[in-house]
Amino acid sequence: MRALLKAELLKLRTTRTFVALCAVAVATSALLVVITALAGEPTEDSVLVEVFASDTSSLFILLLAIIGITGEWRHRTIAASLLAAPDRVRFLVAKTAAFAAAGIALSVTISAVVALLGYLILEARNLPVPGAGDVLALMGRNALVAAVLGAFGVGLGALVRNQVAGVVTVLVASFAIEPALVAVLPEMARFGPFFALPTGMADISGSELGLDVDLLAPGPAALAMFAWVVGAFAAGAALLRYRDLE
C-alpha cells in the first residue's frame, strides 16, 4: 500500500493541473482574506469566522480529486494504473489516501497564508485579532474538512468517470442545489456534503454566515460527512471492481 500511495502522490506532483489549481486556491484565499481584513470591521467575536475562515482548500481539493480520478479515464491511463495495481480496491484506497493527504497539505498551506495576512492587516489597522489557539484549532478543523472532501471527491469521481460531468456536478451542487435546499428544505440541507456538512465540521454556524439554518455541530457533521465518504467510495469501488476496461 505504501508503494501505491507513493505512486499516487507522485502522480499529483507531476501534473501541471494539480500545481496550478493549488496555486489558484492559495491566491484566492489570500485575496479573500486581504479583502475581508481591509474592508471589514470585525469584532472580537466575529473576527475568526469573518477573516480567518477564508480557506478555499475544501472546494479546490474536491475538484482536484474529481479531476484526478476521472483523468484516469479521460487520458485512458486507468488500464496502466490497474496493471500496476491489479487489486482495484487497493488502487482506489491509495488514490483516496493521496487526495486526503493532499487536502491536508493544501489546507495547512492556505491556512498559514491566511493567518499571516490576517494578523498583519488587522494588527496594522488596530483591529481585534483572534487568539493563536483559536486560529490553530480552526486550521486543524479546516485540514480535516479538506482531507474528507479530498477522499469524497475520489469516490464521486470513480462513480461519475466523466471529468466534465464530475466537475459540473460539484459546482452545481455546491453553488446552486445546496444553497437552494438551505432556503427550501433547511432540515434536509443540513446533511449536504458540499457545503452544509463541511461548514458544520469547521464549527461555523449558519447564523455566522447569515443563513437561517442550524448546521450540525462539528462531531455529528464529521460523522455524517464520513458516511457520505464511505458511501461514495463503496459505490465507486463496486463500479470499478466489476467494470471491464476495454
Next chain:
Amino acid sequence: MTAAVEIQGLTKTYGNVRAVSDLSFEVGSGRVTGFLGPNGAGKSTTLRMLLGLVRADTGAATFSGVRYSELEHPSAVVGAVLEDASFHPGRTGRNHLRVLAAAGSQPESRVDEVLAQVDLARAADRRVKGYSLGMRQRLAIAAALLGDPEVLILDEPANGLDPPGIRWMRDLIRSQASRGRAVLVSSHLLSEVAQSVDDVVVIAEGALRASGRLDEVLGGAEGSVTRVRSVDDQRLAALLAARGHHAVAVADGGLVVRGADSGAVGRVAAEYGLALIELGVASRSLEDAFLELTEAVAA
C-alpha cells in the same frame, strides 16, 4: 517446455457477440509466440482478460499458475504493452515511468535504465503530448520492461513504429526470449512478426484456428502444402486426418493439406475411391497460409 502463460477455455461474450470462444493455448518460457488473427478476431480482448482488465465469462488465464490479479509483484512477472497505450499528456516520459516504478517498488535507477534501453533518454524530460506515435510506443515498452518481467505481452507493438523501429522491436523481442523470457506478441499482420516468432497461435472470430510452431502451423519453405478438391471434401479431410495429415477447408471450396505432398493425398483418395476434382502443390506464402487459416471454415 515450461508454460509461462496458460490460457484455458477462455470465453467472453458482449451481448449477442461472442468475442472469444473457449480459447486455450500456452506460451513457453524462452520462446516468442505470435498471437495472430485479423482485426476483430478477439486478440485484444483475450490479452485484456489475461491481464485482468476484462472479466472472462468462463475459463482461466494464469502466469505460472497464478492469475494476474493475484500476483504479488505484477510488474516483476508481467510487462504489458496494450494496443492503445495512453499516457497523461502533461506528464513527462520520465515522470510517467517514475510513477510506475514507485507503484511496483522498483528503484528509480530502473527508470534511466529502461529509458536508455528504448533509446528515449534524450526525450525523457519532455511532456508526452509532444511525443510522436513511435516515441509513445517506445515509452510503453519502457514501462513494460521496468520490472524486468518474466513474461512480456505486446499487443500490436509495431503500430506507429517506422522501419528502423520495427527492426529494433524484433531485436528486443528476440533478446528477451534469449534471456529465457516468454514473449507473447499479437498482430493482425503476419509479416510483422514472422521473422521473430517461434510459435504461433492463430485465432479468428474469437476461436482458435491453429497453434504450434510457425512452420508446422503455417507451412514453411521446406514443408509440403497440397491443395485438393474432391466430390466429398469433408470425408477426404477425415480420411487424411486418420493418416495424420492436417487438412483445412478453405472458404472457396477444397482443402489445404500441410505436411503431405500431392502423391500422398492422391493415394489416400484413390484408396477410398474418392474422385478428385483438383490436386496440386499449393504455391503460397506464409501470408497466404495465414489468410487460409483465418478464413477457413470448419471441415
